[in-house]
Every structure is written in C-alpha cells, then in structure tokens.
Amino acid sequence: DQQVKQNSPSLSVQEGRISILNCDYTNSMFDYFLWYKKYPAEGPTFLISISSIKDKNEDGRFTVFLNKSAKHLSLHIVPSQPGDSAVYFCAARAGGTYKYIFGTGTRLKVLA
Amino acid sequence: DADVTQTPRNRITKTGKRIMLECSQTKGHDRMYWYRQDPGLGLRLIYYSFDVKDINKGEISDGYSVSRQAQAKFSLSLESAIPNQTALYFCATSDFSQGTQYFGPGTRLLVL
Numbered sequence: 001d002q003q004v005k006q007n008s009p010s011l012s013v014q015e016g017r018i019s020i021l022n023c024d025y026t027n028s029m030f031d032y033f034l035w036y037k038k039y040p041a042e043g044p045t046f047l048i049s050i051s052s053i054k055d056k057n058e059d060g061r062f063t064v065f066l067n068k069s070a071k072h073l074s075l076h077i078v079p080s081q082p083g084d085s086a087v088y089f090c091a092a093r094a095g096g097t098y099k100y101i102f103g104t105g106t107r108l109k110v111l112a
Numbered sequence: 113d114a115d116v117t118q119t120p121r122n123r124i125t126k127t128g129k130r131i132m133l134e135c136s137q138t139k140g141h142d143r144m145y146w147y148r149q150d151p152g153l154g155l156r157l158i159y160y161s162f163d164v165k166d167i168n169k170g171e172i173s174d175g176y177s178v179s180r181q182a183q184a185k186f187s188l189s190l191e192s193a194i195p196n197q198t199a200l201y202f203c204a205t206s207d208f209s210q211g212t213q214y215f216g217p218g219t220r221l222l223v224l
Binding site: 004009032034041044046093100101103104 | 116143152153156157162202206211213214217
C-alpha cells in the first residue's frame with residue numbers, strides 16, 4: 001500500500017514558467033513533509049519542508065503548499081530554470097517516529 | 113569532503129555471494145538509515161538505527177542485515193545475494209532535533 005503517491009512520473013516545463021509537482025498521502029498521522037531533489041549519480045538532497053501546523057512554506061523560488069483536508073501537498077518552482085531538471089521526491093513522517101515514507105518521484109525537465 | 117560517504121559506489125556480484133556496503137558520516141548525527149531505490153518504486157527503508165545499540169527493521173528488511181559499528185558507521189550486508197536485490201542503495205543520516213535526512217551518493221549493486 002503506497003502511503004505517499006506521486007502520480008505524475010514526469011513533467012516538462014519551459015524555462016521561466018512555473019513548475020508544479022504534486023504529492024498525495026493517505027496516512028492522517030503524517031505531520032511533517034519534505035521535498036528532495038535528486039540528480040543522476042547523486043543522493044537525494046533536501047529542498048524544503050513543511051510541518052502539518054502550516055499550510056505554506058516558502059524558500060526563494062520554492063514554495064510548498066499543504067492541504068491537510070485533501071491530504072495533498074504540492075511544490076511550486078517559480079521561475080523554473082534548466083538546473084532544476086532532476087527527479088523530485090516527496091516524503092512524509094508520522095509524528096513520534098523518524099521513519100520517512102517516500103513517494104516514487106517525478107522527473108522534471110525544464111526546457112531552455 | 114562529503115558528509116555522508118558510501119563504499120563501494122558500484123559493485124557487481126554473483127548470486128549467493130556475501131556482500132557488505134559501508135556508510136560513514138562526519139555530521140555527528142545519531143540516526144542512520146539504509147534505503148534502496150528501484151525504478152518506479154521510490155526509496156524504501158531497509159533498516160534504521162537511532163544509536164549504536166538501537167537497530168530497527170524497515171519495510172523491506174528480509175535478506176539484509178546491518179551493523180552499527182560506531183556512531184559514524186553503519187554497514188548493510190547481503191548474506192546471500194539474489195538478483196532481485198539489484199538496486200541503488202542509499203545511506204542517510206539525521207539528528208534528533210531535525211526532520212531532514214542527509215543522503216550519501218549511493219551504491220549501485222548488480223547481482224548476476
């Protein structure tokens with residue numbers, strides 16, 4: 001049972017436009033959510049996170065939105081740059097644990 | 113120097129062989145994790161350790177064992193490798209005060 005789902009395996013966006021990556025979860029006990037970016041031949045690197053007590057967190061060009069009632073989060077990248085081309089994973093953690101459940105990833109390609 | 117290192121980076125082995133993957137970290141974190149990544153399945157947790165004396169199974173621990181030799185070292189062993197253990201393996205660390213995990217560069221394992 002996939003508790004964290006990224007239903008779009010890939011996404012292509014023109015440089016300068018907005019990229020929106022989506023993630024859905026099923027476990028209402030999740031209280032902390034993270035986005036990671038992964039380049040080929042490298043490990044995932046932390047991008048941005050959000051606690052369940054918030055509905056938005058912003059860091060430069062990256063904004064994560066959390067809709068708890070819909071069990072949905074999204075990552076917005078504005079403006080998108082070719083260097084943003086990578087695989088993006090969302091991850092979730094249940095309160096009181098340090099076990100993270102990862103989605104299957106979305107491959108973003110930003111076209112110059 | 114990288115904060116989380118993994119050796120080897122690539123390994124080819126034969127069915128039935130014993131193999132060990134090693135992870136070292138210089139971040140001073142107490143928590144360490146082993147994940148595997150398969151195409152279309154994201155990252156799945158194999159084992160995790162909250163300190164030297166604490167080892168816990170993840171969601172896919174069958175066929176694997178681990179050893180936490182020191183706070184900075186966490187090894188993953190395949191006692192008798194099989195082809196469906198062919199995957200990309202990541203080590204990660206985190207500390208008790210942060211939700212963020214820091215990943216190593218990965219070990220690509222091929223079992224023939």
